[in-house]
Amino acid sequence: xxxxxxxxxxxxxxxxxxxxxxxxxxxxxxxxxxxxxxxxxxxxxxxxxxxxxxxxxxxxxxxxxxxxxxxxxxxxxxxxxxxxxxxxxxxxxxxxxxxxxxxxxxxxxxxxxxxxxxxxxxxxxxxxxxxxxxxxxxxxxxxxxxxxxxxxxxxxxxxxxxxxxxxxxxxxxxxxxxxxxxxxxxxxxxxxxxxxxxxxxxxxxxxxxxxxxxxxxxxxxxxxxxxxxxxxxxxxxxxxxxxxxxxxxxxxxxxxxxxxxxxxxxxxxxxxxxxxxxxxxxxxxxxxxxxxxxxxxxxxxxxxxxxxxxxxxxxxxxxxxxxxxxxxxxxxxxxxxxxxxxxxxxxxxxxxxxxxxxxxxxxxxxxxxxxxxxxxxxxxxxxxxxxxxxxxxxxxxxxxxxxxxxxxxxxxxxxxxxxxxxxxxxxxxxxxxxxxxxxxxxxxxxxxxxxxxxxxxxxxxxxxxxxxxxxxxxxxxxxxxxxxxxxxxxxxxxxxxxxxxxxxxxxxxxxxxxxxxxxxxxxxxxxxxxxxxxxxxxxxxxxxxxxxxxxxxxxxx
Amino acid sequence: xxxxxxxxxxxxxxxxxxxxxxxxxxxxxxxxxxxxxxxxxxxxxxxxxxxxxxxxxxxxxxxxxxxxxxxxxxxxxxxxxxxxxxxxxxxxxxxxxxxxxxxx
Amino acid sequence: xxxxxxxxxxxxxxxxxxxxxxxxxxxxxxxxxxxxxxxxxxxxxxxxxxxxxxxxxxxxxxxxxxxxxxxxxxxxxxxxxxxxxxxxxxxxxxxxxxxxxxxxxxxxxxxxxxxxxxxxxxxxxxxxxxxx
Ligand code: SF4
Numbered sequence: 001x002x003x004x005x006x007x008x009x010x011x012x013x014x015x016x017x018x019x020x021x022x023x024x025x026x027x028x029x030x031x032x033x034x035x036x037x038x039x040x041x042x043x044x045x046x047x048x049x050x051x052x053x054x055x056x057x058x059x060x061x062x063x064x065x066x067x068x069x070x071x072x073x074x075x076x077x078x079x080x081x082x083x084x085x086x087x088x089x090x091x092x093x094x095x096x097x098x099x100x101x102x103x104x105x106x107x108x109x110x111x112x113x114x115x116x117x118x119x120x121x122x123x124x125x126x127x128x129x130x131x132x133x134x135x136x137x138x139x140x141x142x143x144x145x146x147x148x149x150x151x152x153x154x155x156x157x158x159x160x161x162x163x164x165x166x167x168x169x170x171x172x173x174x175x176x177x178x179x180x181x182x183x184x185x186x187x188x189x190x191x192x193x194x195x196x197x198x199x200x201x202x203x204x205x206x207x208x209x210x211x212x213x214x215x216x217x218x219x220x221x222x223x224x225x226x227x228x229x230x231x232x233x234x235x236x237x238x239x240x241x242x243x244x245x246x247x248x249x250x251x252x253x254x255x256x257x258x259x260x261x262x263x264x265x266x267x268x269x270x271x272x273x274x275x276x277x278x279x280x281x282x283x284x285x286x287x288x289x290x291x292x293x294x295x296x297x298x299x300x301x302x303x304x305x306x307x308x309x310x311x312x313x314x315x316x317x318x319x320x321x322x323x324x325x326x327x328x329x330x331x332x333x334x335x336x337x338x339x340x341x342x343x344x345x346x347x348x349x350x351x352x353x354x355x356x357x358x359x360x361x362x363x364x365x366x367x368x369x370x371x372x373x374x375x376x377x378x379x380x381x382x383x384x385x386x387x388x389x390x391x392x393x394x395x396x397x398x399x400x401x402x403x404x405x406x407x408x409x410x411x412x413x414x415x416x417x418x419x420x421x422x423x424x425x426x427x428x429x430x431x432x433x434x435x436x437x438x439x440x441x442x443x444x445x446x447x448x449x450x451x452x453x454x455x456x457x458x459x460x461x462x463x464x465x466x467x468x469x470x471x472x473x474x475x476x477x478x479x480x481x482x483x484x485x486x487x488x489x490x491x492x493x494x495x496x497x498x499x500x501x502x503x504x505x506x507x508x509x510x511x512x513x514x515x516x517x518x519x520x521x522x523x524x525x526x527x528x529x530x531x532x533x534x535x536x537x538x539x540x541x542x543x544x545x546x547x548x549x550x551x552x553x554x555x556x557x
Numbered sequence: 558x559x560x561x562x563x564x565x566x567x568x569x570x571x572x573x574x575x576x577x578x579x580x581x582x583x584x585x586x587x588x589x590x591x592x593x594x595x596x597x598x599x600x601x602x603x604x605x606x607x608x609x610x611x612x613x614x615x616x617x618x619x620x621x622x623x624x625x626x627x628x629x630x631x632x633x634x635x636x637x638x639x640x641x642x643x644x645x646x647x648x649x650x651x652x653x654x655x656x657x658x659x660x661x
Numbered sequence: 662x663x664x665x666x667x668x669x670x671x672x673x674x675x676x677x678x679x680x681x682x683x684x685x686x687x688x689x690x691x692x693x694x695x696x697x698x699x700x701x702x703x704x705x706x707x708x709x710x711x712x713x714x715x716x717x718x719x720x721x722x723x724x725x726x727x728x729x730x731x732x733x734x735x736x737x738x739x740x741x742x743x744x745x746x747x748x749x750x751x752x753x754x755x756x757x758x759x760x761x762x763x764x765x766x767x768x769x770x771x772x773x774x775x776x777x778x779x780x781x782x783x784x785x786x787x788x789x790x791x792x793x
Pocket of ligand 1: 420421422423426427428429430461462463464465466467468
């Protein structure tokens with residue numbers, strides 16, 4: 001088995017996760033025995049990632065910084081097979097959801113996670129959730145520093161944090177180490193961006209109060225440059241301000257973004273800085289040894305530069321059109337010459353976005369072992385990533401992915417749809433998401449056309465909670481309920497590219513379910529008719545505005 | 558949260574504590590997986606009684622509530638809201654099979 | 662340690678604080694206080710955890726710190742770590758759970774005022790002794 005190139009638990013981490021399993025086992029026992037009411041038990045199961053949905057319990061498993069070893073992915077497959085229905089759903093937050101878990105089995109399933117140094121702690125509840133990172137971390141060409149080192153530091157600090165386990169609402173942190181943000185840091189409760197200042201020091205820009213959901217907001221920078229070793233002190237200060245002053249009178253106004261909005265970014269900054277002043281240079285300050293010990297574990301695999309022009313690849317490009325398109329859309333440059341980052345699309349035509357069967361997970365694990373140093377990433381676009389593939393292996397990797405159904409050349413294209421589970425699973429939903437995604441996916445299945453249409457991100461949420469990130473879709477689709485009928489509100493122009501983070505604008509009245517494909521087709525046609533060379537869908541929209549799209553979708557009447 | 562669909566005919570439903578499965582209260586105060594065995598309240602008054610009974614039998618289930626249903630000519634019950642239809646009859650698309658390595 | 666909240670307090674001056682109170686402004690009111698009661702109106706309302714830590718770690722309060730309101734078994738480990746040392750809870754089995762709560766988790770990641778050695782401190786000690 002290949003070495004891992006990311007953090008491995010030591011005995012302390014293992015002890016804690018094991019003790020957490022034992023605690024949860026006891027909590028489940030007490031609930032089943034009637035010693036705990038549902039009201040008392042619910043927050044306990046939620047902080048272990050266990051939801052009760054429409055048809056069953058759902059277990060949400062954290063995939064810290066979206067990084068998995070092949071061994072871990074195989075274990076996830078095994079858990080899904082043993083305690084679920086043999087498949088899982090990768091979410092937009094680098095989590096895996098198993099939708100058919102029994103309460104009675106949940107402690108055993110979580111114990112199996114602990115065997116491979118994983119857990120489901122704090123994947124729900126009003127606490128600090130799984131900290132997410134750029135899925136290309138450690139491989140990206142534009143990276144300043146690997147953000148996962150800091151995610152791991154935050155993971156440990158936030159795990160069972162005694163002060164912040166009953167916050168006003170959930171709390172999500174994302175970290176990026178690249179100027180091209182792939183972690184959507186401006187739409188998180190706290191976003192952290194590593195950057196290098198004029199003195200060549202690397203530190204964090206601290207962005208607070210972003211988020212999607214009912215009241216989408218773009219985060220505000222409250223600290224331009226934070227020395228890295230003060231990260232935990234600054235986070236603790238921010239969380240303390242939020243814990244004390246965040247609203248608890250109204251569930252919909254309880255996120256930190258509302259606090260920042262109500263008191264203003266400036267006052268928020270003052271409060272946090274005052275608290276931080278009392279905490280800096282405390283036991284929270286990270287010693288260089290601590291950081292180095294963790295950073296060392298993220299040392300990337302030693303990759304020797306290899307040929308970048310490989311005759312076999314060039315030949316296959318000429319004879320296999322789908323492969324040529326796949327190279328364009330699913331393969332990204334790696335920082336080591338002769339290597340590439342491959343995205344395995346979990347969006348084959350007509351499939352539920354982000355779902356993978358146990359057999360498929362095992363297949364991806366095998367591919368990772370053979371060609372990607374045993375490592376897999378989970379992207380917030382609900383795809384899997386093979387971060388370290390030699391260019392000369394691309395034909396083999398492509399064929400292997402093709403067998404799994406994960407070689408669709410559609411990454412970033414119109415069928416690379418993000419969709420939440422929606423009304424088919426989710427107790428909070430207004431409308432279904434997956435069947436809508438499937439219809440759009442089938443309609444636009446032709447690859448050549450998708451590549452002609454170019455980059456176009458469709459994001460679908462089944463309700464205002466926005467798990468499908470519809471606000472930041474180039475085309476956003478939001479399910480609403482009108483007198484028991486599913487309707488879909490369309491929005492245009494959202495984006496999450498750094499510096500360009502934008503929320504979409506609602507196009508017009510919500511449309512019926514069977515009109516969604518038609519409406520998307522009309523928007524695409526508007527774009528194709530109006531685009532200038534090199535313009536993406538969203539660029540054209542920005543230039544010509546919503547009116548032409550509106551007219552095409554709703555008619556002139 | 559039951560949708561605001563009016564309808565006088567109701568059944569009591571909940572999720573089973575042990576595994577989360579959708580269950581309905583039958584005429585004998587037992588929880589059943591089968592909607593066709595559910596106790597049917599035909600008016601508001603009986604619905605209230607039904608809900609009270611469901612709550613009294615709630616040790617093995619989570620949060621009982623009433624579901625508005627219609628009854629076809631031959632006595633087949635169907636929930637009014639889409640959410641409850643999905644709860645009663647499952648996913649509206651084909652989930653991927655456990656051993657599937659290929660879609661389609 | 663199971664103390665009903667109605668029990669009269671005779672060991673000295675006490676303060677009962679609302680969980681919205683800014684404890685860093687108590688100043689003179691803390692002088693001579695032997696007991697502070699912090700409130701959990703709902704167990705999901707976690708403001709008193711911050712109050713407790715601020716009292717212990719910033720204001721230097723060393724007297725009894727009691728959790729009152731919705732105080733349940735599964736919160737005990739968090740409460741202990743934040744500096745609470747007495748609990749008003751009527752929940753069945755609370756006393757037994759309290760006895761076990763300190764050993765429920767053998768490791769802690771966060772430095773708080775409870776004096777426990779954190780994982781990072783243990784790792785550092787380990788590394789330094791290995792290097793020596
Ligand atoms: S967006 Fe709404 S429907 Fe979709 S998963 Fe989130 S809560 Fe459920």
